[in-house]
Amino acid sequence: xxxxxxxxxxxxxxxxxxxxxxFLKVDYIDVRVExxxxxxxxxxxxxxxxxxxxxxxxxxxxxxxxxKKLHKxxxxxxxxxxxxxxxxxxxxxxxxxxxxxxxxxxNALTFSFSSKIVNHIFIVTLILxxxxxxxxxxxxxxxxxxIQSARYIMxxxxxxxxxxxxxxxxxxxYIQKPIFFIGFWFLAMVSNxxxxxxxxxxxxQVLQHYKQLVD
Amino acid sequence: MANSKLYKGSLNTIILKLLEEKGKMYGYxxxxxxxxxxxxxxxxxxxxxxxALHKLEAEGLLIVEVTKVDNRLxxxxxxxxxxxxxxxxxxxxxxxxxxxxxxxxxxxxxxS
Numbered sequence: 001x002x003x004x005x006x007x008x009x010x011x012x013x014x015x016x017x018x019x020x021x022x023f024l025k026v027d028y029i030d031v032r033v034e035x036x037x038x039x040x041x042x043x044x045x046x047x048x049x050x051x052x053x054x055x056x057x058x059x060x061x062x063x064x065x066x067x068k069k070l071h072k073x074x075x076x077x078x079x080x081x082x083x084x085x086x087x088x089x090x091x092x093x094x095x096x097x098x099x100x101x102x103x104x105x106x107n108a109l110t111f112s113f114s115s116k117i118v119n120h121i122f123i124v125t126l127i128l129x130x131x132x133x134x135x136x137x138x139x140x141x142x143x144x145x146x147i148q149s150a151r152y153i154m155x156x157x158x159x160x161x162x163x164x165x166x167x168x169x170x171x172x173x174y175i176q177k178p179i180f181f182i183g184f185w186f187l188a189m190v191s192n193x194x195x196x197x198x199x200x201x202x203x204x205q206v207l208q209h210y211k212q213l214v215d
Numbered sequence: 216m217a218n219s220k221l222y223k224g225s226l227n228t229i230i231l232k233l234l235e236e237k238g239k240m241y242g243y244x245x246x247x248x249x250x251x252x253x254x255x256x257x258x259x260x261x262x263x264x265x266x267a268l269h270k271l272e273a274e275g276l277l278i279v280e281v282t283k284v285d286n287r288l289x290x291x292x293x294x295x296x297x298x299x300x301x302x303x304x305x306x307x308x309x310x311x312x313x314x315x316x317x318x319x320x321x322x323x324x325x326x327s
Contacts (some may be wrong), residue, residue, distance in 0.1 A: 011286045033281060033288045034242065038261060040287060041243035062261055069266045077273030209279045212288065 009040050013052060020056050024063050028148035029213050031067055070148065078152045078202055082159060085194030102189055106182050110175075119171050122185060126164040129192035133157045136199055143206065143214050150206045153199055160195040163188035222257055226267050228309050229259075231276065231294065231302040239280065239291040242268060268292055276301050 009017075017039050021032050039059060049055035088095045110118055137144060137154050144150045167174070167188070174181040207214060222229075233248055234240055240248070245268075246259045271277045276298035280291045294302065 008285050009287075014287050030281075030290075034265070034290045037241060037284075037287055037289045038243050038265075041241075042261075045243075045247070065262060066265055070269050073266065073269045073273050205278075210281055212281045212283070 007044065009044060009052075014040060016052060017056065021063060024060065026063060026067055028151070029146040030210050031070065031148050033213065035063060035066060067148075074149055074152045075155060078156050078198065079159075081198045081202065082156050082191075082195055085198050086191055089190045089194065099186075099190065103182070103186055106185050106189070110178055110182055110185075115172075115175050118175065122167070122171065125185070126167060126188055126192070129196055130157060130161060130164070132196060133199055136196075136203060140214060143203075146213050147206055147210050149210070150203070153202050153206070156198050156202065157192075157195045160188070160191040163191060223263075225309060226259065226263060227271060228302075228305040230264075230267060230271065231298065231305060234277070234292060234294050235299065235302045239293045241289050241291050271298070 014036060017036050018032055021035055026032050026035065039056065043049065043052060043055050046055070089099045090096070109121055113121070133156075137150075144153070163184070167184070174184060229249060230245060233245055237248075242261070242264055246261065246264055249257055249259050268277065272279060272292070276295060277292045278295050280293060281288055282291060283289075
């Protein structure tokens, strides 16, 4: 099939580009939307190709590198957002008030209850943020299925999860050194709080920017 | 076409400047606008443009808006409030750089 240049592609031709991207394993709609529009716009304005198939063939490397670079940038942008959030608890006056309050609370809990109760509270405070995060990630369900940016919301909490794994089975050892234990607990709490804050912020952005693709 | 290495460091500033002028633009439109403004001297490749756009978006300087145009969806980029401030800073920085280069290359020539 031949195409007349500088005319708009039909719905069928747009679908053809979209299917080509699916064939190249570009699964997320937000990525495909941008690629389809770019490839369609270029084809509509370029005179050197007559067949859409011929035009798309040399674009394979661009498509592959597009997704790869996007993945890298989004992942690190979200991780930066988490670490900036953690840092705020140490440098921002508003957040430092929360930090001091949190340290006082953890100190009071550690020294006021038996180690068994403290162990339970400790575990709950590490698990609860992960559950909240999972709930935030899963709702609405089309968000993480369709939008690549939403996929990285899941990875924001990977660092805070490390505190949970580090604490598993080591509680008895940690509680022997209360100052170390309070410091560890405080860092875990701050990381989890900053993580949840970053998740909420990123999710809000994704839902705002890609509203059309989630609805 | 000019030496692309000379332009490489200014790609983000070029994108920000265009968005400041036009309000919102999509990827392909940016490549064509740059080609048009520089009379074909500078051609931004798709492989360089999109990583730059995504980086600026990740830095919070751009926001995106998905709109239905003709028979497909289009992703537009717009400056955020922070992006507007950053554009002014980067343009001033670029202007200072051009002045400095002029002093070296052609001391008698003046930009203003």
